[in-house]
Amino acid sequence: MSDGAVSPDTSTEIEDPHEGGFRAHTAITTERGGPRYGEFSEQVRTLMDRARYACPTPELTDELIDQLAAINDKLAAVRIDEWHSPAGTRIDLPARGNITLPPFEVTDVNDDGVFATVTFRDFHLGGNKAAHGGQVAVAFDDLGGYASAVAIQGVSRTAYLTVQYRSITPLNTPLQCRTWAEKVDGRKVFIKGTIHDGDRLCAEMDALFIKLNPGQQ
Numbered sequence: 001m002s003d004g005a006v007s008p009d010t011s012t013e014i015e016d017p018h019e020g021g022f023r024a025h026t027a028i029t030t031e032r033g034g035p036r037y038g039e040f041s042e043q044v045r046t047l048m049d050r051a052r053y054a055c056p057t058p059e060l061t062d063e064l065i066d067q068l069a070a071i072n073d074k075l076a077a078v079r080i081d082e083w084h085s086p087a088g089t090r091i092d093l094p095a096r097g098n099i100t101l102p103p104f105e106v107t108d109v110n111d112d113g114v115f116a117t118v119t120f121r122d123f124h125l126g127g128n129k130a131a132h133g134g135q136v137a138v139a140f141d142d143l144g145g146y147a148s149a150v151a152i153q154g155v156s157r158t159a160y161l162t163v164q165y166r167s168i169t170p171l172n173t174p175l176q177c178r179t180w181a182e183k184v185d186g187r188k189v190f191i192k193g194t195i196h197d198g199d200r201l202c203a204e205m206d207a208l209f210i211k212l213n214p215g216q217q
């Protein structure tokens, strides 16, 4: 760190409940960030959407830098560990409040798998109005992990994930995603997935998740 630089404030880390995997033994709560945290997440997503397509004047760029720096300073002052951050733990919000995921809402979980509506936004643009292929994989990874968790009632990590891009995945369109466990063989969980725009198949996933051993990172 250079002279005079200040480290981000991480003093709010009050405990480390991490015992392996990527889930902590913390109570599930929908309180963190307050009742309007979902609106906050939506504003962050909208910021990224608008920034993706904006061409500000140099003067506006100057102004926005100052405003965003002020916001970033406020957020840095309330930095906390990943286990207690509402982003990723607010199960009442789209994509658990995780702003790095394409927002999705799980509509059903049953013997046929996990069913969700996922919407790729302007900031997920790949090119020519289509979603970026990597973002499609992100959606599959998270919702595939969900299907794996349901199948084994435990935590797993992705060993491999392949995507077949069958047709254009549109932006700003509620799409139907289904992920399901095709086979469980010991610690190996073979997961399949599809994303449809109505009747049209956009992409398919074939993935292997490995159930983590106790304490495994």
Ligand SMILES: CCCCCCCC(=O)SCCNC(=O)CCNC(=O)[C@H](O)C(C)(C)COP(=O)(O)OP(=O)(O)OC[C@H]1O[C@@H](n2cnc3c(N)ncnc32)[C@H](O)[C@@H]1OP(=O)(O)O
Binding pocket: 141, 142, 143, 144, 145, 146, 149, 156, 157, 158, 159, 160, 186, 187, 188, 208, 210, 212, 213, 216
């Ligand atoms: C609800 C929230 C959902 C969120 C989901 C998000 C999921 C993620 O993004 S996880 C992040 C991305 N993934 C990673 O970082 C994982 C990195 N890799 C690893 O940590 C390890 O390689 C890991 C855990 C996958 C497997 O390692 P390890 O636990 O030592 O298992 P290992 O003994 O090597 O393999 C177990 C079995 O799987 C097989 N296997 C492991 N990796 C592969 C692979 N890539 N391809 C094929 N088979 C494999 C092995 O051959 C072995 O098979 P068998 O039992 O028949 O001999």
